[in-house]
Every structure is written in structure tokens, then in C-alpha cells.
Amino acid sequence: MNLAYSLADINWLAVVVATVIAFAIGGLWYSKALFGSAWLEEVGLTEEAVKNANMPGLFGGTLVLQFLAVTALAALIGTDSSWQSGLYSGLLVGVFWVATAYGITYLFEQRSLRLFLINAGYNVVLFSIVGTILGAWH
16 A cells, blocks of 8 residues: 555545544544543543533544544545445454454553443544544545
8 A cells, every 4th residue: 555645535525524523523533422431530531520521632643643543544445435435344344453452551550441432433433423524435
């Protein structure tokens, strides 16, 4: 795989849109409507501590990192793709790279299965959706 060639052929509009969608998925996933309260409990944070955090730095950093992750997935998927191959690639990345990396780290850090399922589940869903978007919009 020629990285320069892969980056040159990326549909950057698709990457930007998928990045914004990824950011929104994270906002929903970690909201009180889904897993936010359980996540706060598992990591030992309070709502007050979160409110007092540097939100521009957190959100800005998250957006940049999401953009890099989406760009890498776009390069991996390539231009000769479909929504199905994008979904498959995203699912493989989410389960076999990201979730397993979390799993190894969480085992050594003795973190809970609940926290693993929240964080790894988010990444599996995220990369599956983003992969589907990138695969369909080549």
C-alpha cells in the first residue's frame, strides 16, 4: 500500500462529514441518554468535575483525533469500495484492533468489564458507522 497514493485519493469531504458524525456519535454514546452516567461512575468522575474541565481543549483535541482516525480508516478502505466493504473494514478495525487493545490494557489496569464494554462498544459502533459512510461515499 502506497500511503501517499492512498492519501491523495481520499474523498476529503467524506472524511470531514464522517468526522463530524463520529463526534456526534461520541456525544450521544457518553450522554445521560445512553452510557454517560455509567461511564462517569466507572471512571470515578462527577458531573461537576466534567463541567469544570477544559471543554474547548477536550472537544478540540477529540475532533482532531477523530479526524486522524477517520482519515486512517479512509486510507485503509481505499477508493474501490462499497458500503458493505466499508462496514466490514470498520467492524474489523473496531473489534480486532481497538477493542482488543482496550482489552489488553484494561486487563493489566484491572478495570471493569462494564467500562470495557462502554468504551470498546463505542469504538466498534463508531468505526462500523464511519466505515459504512466512507465505503459508500468513495
